[in-house]
Amino acid sequence: MSQHREAIRTARSVVVKIGTTALTTPTGKFDPSRLQYLADSIEARMRAGSDVVIVSSGAIAAGIEPLGLSRRPVDLATKQAAASVGQVALVNSWSAAFGHYGRTVGQVLLSAHDFSMRVQHTNAQRTLDRLRSLHAVAIVNENDTVATNEIRFGDNDRLSALVAHLVGADALVLLSDVDGLYDGDPRKATPERPARFIPEVSGPEDLADVTAGQGSHLGTGGMVSKLSSALLAADAGVPVLLAPAAEAKTALTDASVGTVFAPRATRMSARRFWVRYAAEATGALTLDDGAVRAVVQQRRSLLPAGITAVSGRFLGGDVVELHAPDATVVGRGVVAYDAAELSTMLGRSTADLPAELRRPAVHADDLVAG
Structure with a gap:
């Protein structure tokens, strides 16, 4: 096992980002049983001694069925309405899932503005730190009900990288519907043009031949978003694991699946990170x-x-x-x-x-x- 996978395996503080597709069926329906499996996997990691903050997508998807919508909305107002309803369903599902273990969850809704302004940035840090000290499980999501450009162009991949640095995490785990990083879209691979799996990214030179794609119709992310966010966190000094949600238990137990992104040698100070990425x-x-x-x-x-x-x-x-x-x-x-x-x-x-x-x-x- 590489030193970076070992660092993720033994990390005492971990941010776990869960994509929309990890919480929904192929038809886009929110699936509480998938969320329960992820909560079980995270609980096992916490019982092993790690402190975990969850960045959870899925609010808009969770609001589709209660509102009687047939598909994910495309206009901003309906997205915000779906997010408003879906946030309730989403956090209640997380609360029920962790309730089996006697844990309390706390919801933290953030927007890009909260990170760009130094005072809000510091307040968010204090809130998350206090939740952790009180042994509550923090469920972080983008504040889609009031966001504008964030809904259209943002995603929780970048949010998770910002949160990882905000809370001083030792590792970031991105869980989605992908096995890891390939040099091309494996769904479009042919015998003549196969997609090569990349188990570890040590630096930009490892990405010279990588072609990343956009996200699914269910969420806002995609490989471009995941790759950008992984590199952001790694540049700040946080090792990153990009792994399939279906193998969350393995990813959170020994980090032996997916693609690992090596961190820079020295961790960036909180102020420099804020100046470069958040402000x-x-x-x-x-x-x-x-x-x-x-x-x-x-x-x-x-x-x-x-x-x-x-x-x-x-x-x-x-x-x-x-x-x-x-x-x-x-x-x-x-x-x-x-x-x-x-x-x-x-x-x-x-x-x-x-x-x-x-x-x-x-x-x-x-x-x-x-």
Whole structure:
């Protein structure tokens, strides 16, 4: 067994993401018996000593039948209505499933906005930490009843990666209807063009020949989403296992199935992770070539002298993108000045500025390059 599978097998804190297809029949009907099997598998992992947070999809699917709908809705208002009804059914099913073991569940509904704003981000972290300390099982889902773009373009794969870092998890397990990562869609494979299974991803070079597809009609994810989210978590220092929900017990017992994604050697700090992945950028700074080299290659602070243009309406403390002269994004960081104030400082040497304006525009400690 590889060291990364071993790390997942022995992880003390685990986030388990469960896709919509893992909770529904092939016709799209919500299936409580499938949820019970997953709860049983997670319970076994918890009894073995691990702390587990569940990120559960399936709210919209669970609302289809109670509302008398014949298929998954496509318009936003009906999706939100289905999610409203389905959230009740979903959390009640989780509560009943874990009730067999005398466990209490707590529902935590999050949106992208909750992660983008530092205060909400911190509050969500505290809530999840407190639920765990009280020995409740946290059931996290995207707040589909009020989301807009999140429903149309978001998914719980990315949410699970963000949650894994938020709670300081030692591993992330993505359970879905796929066996793991292939270099092509196995459903479209032919003898002439077979799909090769990839048991481990050590870095981007292992993905050079991979072609990922979109999701099913039941959920919003797909291999593109799973791959992106796995790489996000791995880049933050969290090992990831992508495995079939039908083999959840094995995946959560010895991590011997599916594809494992190796984490980066050092875990990214919570603040740097927030800046890179969670925070919403409210503006952009265009850098000259010298500033790009200083920020990207030398990991130095960004000074006003290296900035050639400011765009957006931001305040000091907001997150902004850093652009090269050709508009390529080379980093993100927490800006120290308001947009209007910084606009008066462009290209000026620190020595030419008043004493109160001699701090960096973006300090190296608040900057993530690449």
